[in-house]
Amino acid sequence: xxxxxxxxxxxxxxxxxxxxxxxxxxxxxxxxxxxxxxxxxxxxxxxxxxxxxxxxxxxxxxxxxxxxxxxxxxxxxxxxxxxxxxxxxxxxxxxxxxxxxxxxxxxxxxxxxxxxxxxxxxxxxxxxxxxxxxxxxxxxxxxxxxxxxxxxxxxxxxxxxxxxxxxxxxxxxxxxxxxxxxxxxxxxxxxxxxxxxxxxxxxxxxxxxxxxxxxxxxxxxxxxxxxxxxxxxxxxxxxxxxxxxxxxxxxxxxxxxxxxxxxxxxxxxxxxxxxxxxxxxxxxxxxxxxxxxxxxxxxxxxxxxxxxxxxxxxxxxxxxxxxxxxxxxxxxxxxxxxxxxxxxxxxxxxxxxxxxxxxxxxxxxxxxxxxxxxxxxxxxxxx
Numbered sequence: 001x002x003x004x005x006x007x008x009x010x011x012x013x014x015x016x017x018x019x020x021x022x023x024x025x026x027x028x029x030x031x032x033x034x035x036x037x038x039x040x041x042x043x044x045x046x047x048x049x050x051x052x053x054x055x056x057x058x059x060x061x062x063x064x065x066x067x068x069x070x071x072x073x074x075x076x077x078x079x080x081x082x083x084x085x086x087x088x089x090x091x092x093x094x095x096x097x098x099x100x101x102x103x104x105x106x107x108x109x110x111x112x113x114x115x116x117x118x119x120x121x122x123x124x125x126x127x128x129x130x131x132x133x134x135x136x137x138x139x140x141x142x143x144x145x146x147x148x149x150x151x152x153x154x155x156x157x158x159x160x161x162x163x164x165x166x167x168x169x170x171x172x173x174x175x176x177x178x179x180x181x182x183x184x185x186x187x188x189x190x191x192x193x194x195x196x197x198x199x200x201x202x203x204x205x206x207x208x209x210x211x212x213x214x215x216x217x218x219x220x221x222x223x224x225x226x227x228x229x230x231x232x233x234x235x236x237x238x239x240x241x242x243x244x245x246x247x248x249x250x251x252x253x254x255x256x257x258x259x260x261x262x263x264x265x266x267x268x269x270x271x272x273x274x275x276x277x278x279x280x281x282x283x284x285x286x287x288x289x290x291x292x293x294x295x296x297x298x299x300x301x302x303x304x305x306x307x308x309x310x311x312x313x314x315x316x317x318x319x320x321x322x323x324x325x326x327x328x329x330x331x332x333x334x335x336x337x338x339x340x341x342x343x344x345x346x347x348x349x350x351x352x353x354x355x356x357x358x359x360x361x362x363x364x365x366x367x368x369x370x371x372x373x374x375x376x377x378x379x380x381x382x383x
Contacts, residue, residue: 001022001292002023002027002029002030003021003288004025006040006043007036007038007055009034009036009055010274013282015282029046029048032052032288033053034052035054045067049072052067052072053075053288054077055080056080058199060200064301068303070379073297073302073303075288075299076284078143080283081270083147084273084275085270088251089148090151094131095264096246097129097130097221098128098129099128101264102126103123106126131193134192135158136149136160136192137194138161138162138178139184139187139194139196140196140226141166141174142167142170145163145170149161150173160181160187160190162183162187188215189215191220192219193223195222196208205229208222208224209232210238213244216245219245221248224250225251227252228254240263245262246262247264249263249264250264251267251269251270295356295381302352303349304348308345311358313361314358315357316357317356317357318357319353319378320353320376320377321351321376322349326374326377330377333371333374334359339367340361341359341360344357344358
């Protein structure tokens with residue numbers, strides 16, 4: 001079975017896929033697509049594709065809405081690159097607090113036999129502050145945000161976290177010394193450093209704008225290793241020029257921020273470690289295999305998590321619109337053909353729903369076609 005790769009993927013994915021699968025750069029009828037940063041918004045997805053696996057967390061390079069409408073499950077790998085990003089955020093905080101990059105650039109420009117003397121006389125221009133005792137505001141307490149918060153507690157910072165959607169798992173892993181804040185404005189007003197760890201949505205796009213910056217402590221520093229579009233660059237640069245913000249460190253450089261004083265632009269290195277790439281590749285490959293072979297869904301961004309231990313002699317999966325009477329129409333059709341449903345699970349997410357049905361007998365082609373033509377059915381798979 002072929003899996004089309006739109007980017008180079010760590011070779012460990014081959015082991016996770018197993019011998020029944022082959023990752024290829026070209027395919028006519030691939031069962032799935034695996035990628036990292038490839039922009040799929042103008043890409044024609046083959047009809048044979050039942051799932052797309054993003055070896056990473058963000059899926060803004062994938063047309064998720066179109067995939068949902070056509071019944072293509074999109075997977076990501078939340079947490080697989082969390083440690084790599086956490087370590088870069090710690091570096092970014094140090095770059096915020098101290099003028100390290102400016103000092104390095106200056107030192108690299110020195111010439112002559114008296115470099116040591118020049119260093120000692122010029123280093124005062126690059127004096128910075130320590131993290132110890134400072135207040136860090138962590139906006140978003142997912143896999144990465146929790147790791148950052150916990151690490152900064154260990155560095156001696158006062159850490160305040162904000163996340164109205166924190167998961168139970170995230171809450172369990174959060175250090176008890178992290179202060180849970182329910183008011184984002186209050187967090188912004190109290191923090192010496194603010195770090196962003198939220199997904200890019202219509203609600204979060206440009207969330208750090210003039211209005212938000214106005215509420216921040218004067219001279220605060222901002223770290224963005226999440227998504228560039230979370231910050232309004234025009235407002236951010238205006239705040240830097242006035243001293244309202246002291247430093248902006250971003251992992252998402254663009255033409256608006258390159259060369260701006262007190263902006264430290266990192267070339268999107270958050271997940272760029274071999275360890276993170278391996279973790280993401282293994283995780284997404286396993287999720288794709290489990291879906292292709294068993295219909296189980298884990299870590300999908302557009303369909304609900306749904307798992308069922310196999311029973312019976314045949315399994316079908318159905319993606320449908322989340323409206324009334326769809327389940328009844330399916331089960332009535334199957335039961336009407338004299339076929340018993342041995343096990344069944346159904347979950348919904350927003351406008352869509354997904355169900356797995358294990359049958360005691362095999363469906364004939366005629367029954368399968370009838371099932372596919374029922375109202376509000378998007379895709380039926382026979383496994």
